[in-house]
Amino acid sequence: MSRYHEPVLKEEVLRYLNPPEQGWIVDGTLGDGGHTELILKNTGPLLHVLGVDRDAQAIERATKRLAPFSDRATLVHGNFGNIRNILKKVNVMSVDGVLLDLGVSSPQLNSPQRGFSFMHDGPLDMRMDQTQKTTAANLLKNLSDSELVSVIKEYGEERFSKRIVRAIRKAQVQASITTTLQLSDILASVAHTSRPTRIHPATRTFQALRIAVNNELEHIKIALSNSLEILNATARFMVISFHSLEDRIIKNFFRDEEKGCICPPRIPVCACGHKQRLKVLTRRPLVPMKEEVQRNPRASSAKLRVAERIYV
Numbered sequence: 001m002s003r004y005h006e007p008v009l010k011e012e013v014l015r016y017l018n019p020p021e022q023g024w025i026v027d028g029t030l031g032d033g034g035h036t037e038l039i040l041k042n043t044g045p046l047l048h049v050l051g052v053d054r055d056a057q058a059i060e061r062a063t064k065r066l067a068p069f070s071d072r073a074t075l076v077h078g079n080f081g082n083i084r085n086i087l088k089k090v091n092v093m094s095v096d097g098v099l100l101d102l103g104v105s106s107p108q109l110n111s112p113q114r115g116f117s118f119m120h121d122g123p124l125d126m127r128m129d130q131t132q133k134t135t136a137a138n139l140l141k142n143l144s145d146s147e148l149v150s151v152i153k154e155y156g157e158e159r160f161s162k163r164i165v166r167a168i169r170k171a172q173v174q175a176s177i178t179t180t181l182q183l184s185d186i187l188a189s190v191a192h193t194s195r196p197t198r199i200h201p202a203t204r205t206f207q208a209l210r211i212a213v214n215n216e217l218e219h220i221k222i223a224l225s226n227s228l229e230i231l232n233a234t235a236r237f238m239v240i241s242f243h244s245l246e247d248r249i250i251k252n253f254f255r256d257e258e259k260g261c262i263c264p265p266r267i268p269v270c271a272c273g274h275k276q277r278l279k280v281l282t283r284r285p286l287v288p289m290k291e292e293v294q295r296n297p298r299a300s301s302a303k304l305r306v307a308e309r310i311y312v
């Protein structure tokens with residue numbers, strides 16, 4: 001696959017990142033390196049980027065793409081949840097900005113072998129980090145009925161989760177479900193008996209399994225609080241999300257970290273010691289302009305929230 005992932009909200013990312021002349025920016029979701037390249041092209045020789053991705057293939061592709069900037073880009077295969085340890089390993093104490101562009105990249109989605117998409121037939125894999133053991137096929141085999149129902153209901157926000165699990169179990173009596181097309185056919189057959197939908201009937205269940213396989217929401221929560229520990233004063237914290245489950249986590253986190261004391265109102269003297277750590281710069285999330293969505297339909301659900309680290 002030669003075509004690179006098209007980074008979303010490029011102008012907005014550059015404008016809000018406001019990088020200093022000298023220092024470090026973390027791109028915690030390096031992907032094809034599109035945002036990192038944008039940052040490096042628009043900054044001077046003393047600004048460095050630490051790019052992290054849990055997908056080794058992404059690191060390989062980005063390394064080639066960013067070769068002209070190799071003296072200013074440090075690329076690491078790892079999970080953004082471990083950002084503090086990763087920084088320690090590369091001897092960086094604190095940083096001047098963190099960018100997270102959540103979700104999957106186009107090369108992941110478009111490669112049948114990775115098993116993320118119901119549009120291509122391939123193994124039911126969905127691991128972002130291929131050194132991990134659990135795949136989507138393993139989850140279908142090993143989760144109990146009630147666990148699978150909650151995964152599909154909560155992570156896919158799918159109303160027909162019980163009906164879907166019944167259909168999956170029925171199919172598994174005949175044969176294990178090991179490919180994307182097998183699963184997508186089962187989901188289409190359930191939809192056929194339930195309701196007409198605007199989106200493909202496999203969309204929600206595939207999203208749910210992907211989130212579960214990669215434990216995505218947990219890693220986001222860990223990354224949010226760890227990032228606060230590494231940001232310098234006035235450094236920008238920027239997160240691009242693509243669905244409501246992700247966006248809710250970011251919105252609530254930013255809102256809570258914008259508060260000072262969080263003691264109940266009846267307590268006369270503060271006992272919680274909670275201090276404000278962020279100032280939110282985007283009351284409403286930034287979304288792409290119409291032209292961007294026309295050019296890149298994948299951008300249509302992108303939301304960028306930005307906050308500034310403050311020390312009080």
Ligand SMILES: C[S@@+](CC[C@H](N)C(=O)[O-])C[C@H]1O[C@@H](n2cnc3c(N)ncnc32)[C@H](O)[C@@H]1O
Pocket residue numbers: 005006007008028029030031032033034035036052053054055058078079080081101102103104105106128219220
């Ligand atoms: C939307 S793509 C990023 C695209 C990138 N901004 C670009 O311009 O090419 C998301 C990337 O984040 C990576 N990713 C998702 N969760 C991660 C995590 N917990 N730690 C590290 N990387 C993660 C995925 O493997 C994927 O490559």
